[in-house]
Structures are given as structure tokens and as C-alpha cells.
Amino acid sequence: MTQALPLSDIRIIEVGNALAVPLATRFLADMGADVIKVESLQRPEVGRGITHPEGKPGSKSWETGGFYQEANRNKSGITLNLNTERGRTILSRLVAHCDVVVENYAPRVMSNWGIDYEWLRQFRDDVIYLSSSGFGQTGPWREYRAYGMTLAPTAGLSHFTGYADSAPVKNVISYTDSPAAMINAFAIMCAIEYRSATGKGQRIDSSQYEIGVSLIAEGLIAAQVSPESTGRSGNGHPLFAPHNVYPCSGEAGEWIAIAVSTDAEWRGLCSVLGMTDQARDPRFLTVSTRWQNRELLDELVASRTVGFERLDLQLQLQESGVPAGAVNDVRDLFFDPQLRATGFFEEVVHPDSVPEFGARFYPGAMWSTGRFGRPRLRCPAPTLGEHNEPVLRDVAGITTAEQERLEGEAIIGSEPTLSRAVNERYLTIPEMMDRGMVIASDPDYRSNLEAIAAETRERESHGL
Numbered sequence: 001m002t003q004a005l006p007l008s009d010i011r012i013i014e015v016g017n018a019l020a021v022p023l024a025t026r027f028l029a030d031m032g033a034d035v036i037k038v039e040s041l042q043r044p045e046v047g048r049g050i051t052h053p054e055g056k057p058g059s060k061s062w063e064t065g066g067f068y069q070e071a072n073r074n075k076s077g078i079t080l081n082l083n084t085e086r087g088r089t090i091l092s093r094l095v096a097h098c099d100v101v102v103e104n105y106a107p108r109v110m111s112n113w114g115i116d117y118e119w120l121r122q123f124r125d126d127v128i129y130l131s132s133s134g135f136g137q138t139g140p141w142r143e144y145r146a147y148g149m150t151l152a153p154t155a156g157l158s159h160f161t162g163y164a165d166s167a168p169v170k171n172v173i174s175y176t177d178s179p180a181a182m183i184n185a186f187a188i189m190c191a192i193e194y195r196s197a198t199g200k201g202q203r204i205d206s207s208q209y210e211i212g213v214s215l216i217a218e219g220l221i222a223a224q225v226s227p228e229s230t231g232r233s234g235n236g237h238p239l240f241a242p243h244n245v246y247p248c249s250g251e252a253g254e255w256i257a258i259a260v261s262t263d264a265e266w267r268g269l270c271s272v273l274g275m276t277d278q279a280r281d282p283r284f285l286t287v288s289t290r291w292q293n294r295e296l297l298d299e300l301v302a303s304r305t306v307g308f309e310r311l312d313l314q315l316q317l318q319e320s321g322v323p324a325g326a327v328n329d330v331r332d333l334f335f336d337p338q339l340r341a342t343g344f345f346e347e348v349v350h351p352d353s354v355p356e357f358g359a360r361f362y363p364g365a366m367w368s369t370g371r372f373g374r375p376r377l378r379c380p381a382p383t384l385g386e387h388n389e390p391v392l393r394d395v396a397g398i399t400t401a402e403q404e405r406l407e408g409e410a411i412i413g414s415e416p417t418l419s420r421a422v423n424e425r426y427l428t429i430p431e432m433m434d435r436g437m438v439i440a441s442d443p444d445y446r447s448n449l450e451a452i453a454a455e456t457r458e459r460e461s462h463g464l
Contacts, residue, residue, distance in 0.1 A: 040081045245257045
């Protein structure tokens with residue numbers, strides 16, 4: 001029986017290019033796992049072509065995708081063409097020295113290569129193998145291709161987003177990817193624990209569709225006990241009011257969320273907003289009457305909140321016992337005093353080979369322990385094939401001469417041969433604003449971020 005290993009002793013091979021697997025292995029890499037990311041020159045990870053710095057791909061667009069950079073920090077990166085027999089042979093030599101293999105292709109892809117759990121076990125009997133696909137490895141939909149943008153509606157999530165009198169609203173982000181990543185990471189850690197107790201590996205089948213459906217458990221139960229179909233309610237609540245987002249002062253469309261559920265909270269809201277008469281109005285005296293008159297109540301609250309700055313109003317309401325939170329945009333988060341105080345964002349310096357990135361802030365690990373603190377970001381995401389030489393030499397035993405031959409055959413390398421990540425056309429900031437993709441532009445944001453970075457480095461130099 002094998003002994004339990006700390007995660008820093010776990011080596012993981014990641015194959016594929018959808019977000020659910022790179023994010024899952026990123027969580028494990030943050031916890032110390034040695035993750036080897038495998039891409040090919042023919043089909044680099046699709047995230048390399050999404051969200052470039054200042055909207056400009058640069059001279060090496062496949063290295064500047066923000067999605068790729070954020071999801072792949074703390075990893076090593078190699079290239080390997082698994083469409084070739086030699087590529088698969090090299091993969092088998094890597095598997096012999098790895099604990100976990102994860103992939104996120106449609107089932108046919110790995111089977112076409114002849115790579116399955118039994119094939120992997122030839123080289124590592126106790127290997128853990130996780131497949132994360134859209135609809136799982138079995139069932140009539142197993143071969144369907146899936147994307148985060150389509151999985152959320154298919155899983156029923158979009159049925160609940162939007163307003164009662166409007167069509168379903170699809171999330172801007174690929175909503176099922178993040179929960180799938182966390183569940184995949186959890187499943188891998190459970191399998192590692194199981195192996196430490198039994199000495200046996202695991203075959204894990206992860207369906208993003210099923211994960212998405214599990215997120216609407218409340219709706220699934222409600223549909224079974226009520227003859228009325230559950231549906232969309234915007235920002236409203238089935239029992240309480242006021243329960244919505246309300247406008248605040250500011251040019252960029254600032255908002256605050258307020259959720260009142262008790263009489264005491266209602267009185268606190270009226271006190272802050274100066275709604276003395278409304279506090280005594282019989283239409284709003286009880287939870288039930290407030291809900292019955294919720295549309296009128298929304299208009300009254302909105303007419304008062306618009307005179308407040310959102311952060312100031314948030315503080316006043318919270319001090320009066322009223323649940324409230326300012327609606328932050330992404331830019332606001334970098335300057336948020338809570339996140340700055342806890343050191344959540346961490347500055348990462350990118351290599352000179354990616355000059356467009358320089359130093360950037362990244363979300364850090366989402367946890368901190370009393371003994372070890374918050375795990376640090378050890379390195380930025382690897383450039384394409386950055387670690388071919390050391391990984392193939394030290395893990396797979398590939399000599400320098402053999403690596404040179406592999407490069408000549410485009411089995412490994414450092415520049416894509418046919419890249420889906422190369423964007424010849426990109427949208428400028430004004431074009432994005434015209435299309436509604438950007439609501440505001442701050443020309444000083446880089447200098448403001450650099451000021452925060454300098455302040456952070458000064459604090460760290462003093463051990464704060």
C-alpha cells in the first residue's frame with residue numbers, strides 16, 4: 001500500500017484546451033502540484049487567442065491571450081503532436097513518471113488516438129485518469145461537442161436568468177466551466193486520497209452538462225412539488241421586497257444591490273434614504289404588503305438611491321443593518337480595499353519573450369492557511385513549448401539530439417504551424433464601446449495599477 005503524498009509530490013499531465021481542465025489543474029498547481037501542460041503546434045489552447053493586453057494581440061498573438069495566462073500560471077508547458085505515433089510514445093514515457101492524466105476532449109478524440117485508461121495503465125498501473133467532456137463518456141449525447149456558452153442554456157441555467165416578461169438571458173461568461181473546474185480538482189484530490197489508502201488508481205468521468213444541471217437543484221425540486229413552472233424573476237425575490245439593484249450617482253452607470261427581508265431592515269432603509277412617510281405607509285408596513293407593492297416600492301427606492309454615491313450608501317446601509325452591496329465592475333476590484341488588504345491580487349512579471357504583458361495583477365489562490373498563508377504564484381503561464389527541453393529530458397528521457405529531430409518533424413516546437421490563436425483582426429477600444437462590450441474607458445488605469453503595485457512591493461519589503 002502506498003503512503004499519502006503531499007500535493008507537491010504529485011505530477012499531473014494536462015491534455016486539451018477547454019477552460020474546465022486548465023482551471024482545475026491551476027487550482028492543483030496553486031496547491032503545489034507539478035502540472036505539465038501538453039499542447040500541439042497544430043492546435044494550441046484556444047484561450048491563447050482571447051482577451052489580449054489593451055486589445056492588441058501583438059507580434060506573438062498566441063502568447064498574449066489573457067484567458068490562457070490566468071488559467072495556466074504555476075505550470076510547465078510542452079508541445080507534443082499526439083496525432084503521430086512518436087508523439088504518443090513520448091506521452092507514454094511521461095505517463096510512467098506521472099500520477100494523474102487529465103483531458104477535456106470529446107470522447108472520440110482520445111479513442112481515435114488509442115489512448116484510454118487501460119492504455120495508460122500499461123505505463124503506470126495506479127494512474128488517475130480524468131476525462132472532462134461536455135456530456136460524459138456514455139449516453140446518446142456523448143459525442144456532441146460542447147461549449148460553455150451553449151451548456152448553460154442546455155443545463156437549464158438560462159431558464160432562470162432574465163425577467164419574467166422577457167426571453168432567457170445567456171451568461172456572458174462560460175458559466176459551467178468554473179464549477180466544473182472546482183469539481184474536477186476535488187475529484188482528483190479524492191482519487192489521490194483513495195490511491196494513498198488502497199494503492200489503486202481511478203477512472204473519472206466528468207460531465208459538464210451534469211454539473212450544470214446540479215446547479216439548479218432548487219429549481220428541480222420546486223418543479224416536482226408545484227404545478228406552476230418555475231421561471232425568471234429578474235432581480236426580484238418570491239417573498240421579499242425591496243429586493244433589486246438601484247441606480248446611484250456617477251457617470252458610468254453605478255448601482256447598489258439592496259435586499260430587505262425584515263421589518264427592522266425596512267425601517268433602517270427608510271432612515272438612511274430619508275423615507276419617513278413611506279416607513280409609516282400601510283402599503284409597506286409588513287413583509288407581505290411590501291411584496292404586493294414591490295413595483296411601486298422599487299420606483300420609490302430608486303428615486304432616493306440615485307442621490308448617493310454607491311460605496312457611501314453601502315456603508316450607511318450596512319451600518320443600519322440593511323443588507324446592501326455596491327455593484328463593482330472588474331476595474332473596481334483591483335482597487336477594492338478589502339482585496340488589497342488581504343493580498344488577494346498578486347503581481348506577476350512575464351518574460352521578455354512576451355513583451356506586451358510585462359507586469360500584471362492576477363487573482364491569487366482563493367484560500368489562506370494560518371500556518372502557510374496564501375499560496376504564492378510561482379511563475380506565469382508557460383510560453384508555447386517553453387519547457388520542452390527540461391521536461392522531455394528529465395521526465396521522458398529524451399536526448400537533445402532526439403529533441404532536435406522531433407522539432408524538425410513538428411512533433412514539438414515553440415511556434416504554431418496552424419494556429420487558431422492568431423487573431424489578424426481585433427477590435428479597438430472605441431469599437432468595443434460602440435458594440436456595448438465596454439461601458440467605459442479609463443486611460444489612466446495602467447498608471448493607477450502601477451501605483452498600487454509599487455505600494456504593494458513597499459508593504460512586502462517591510463513584511464506587512
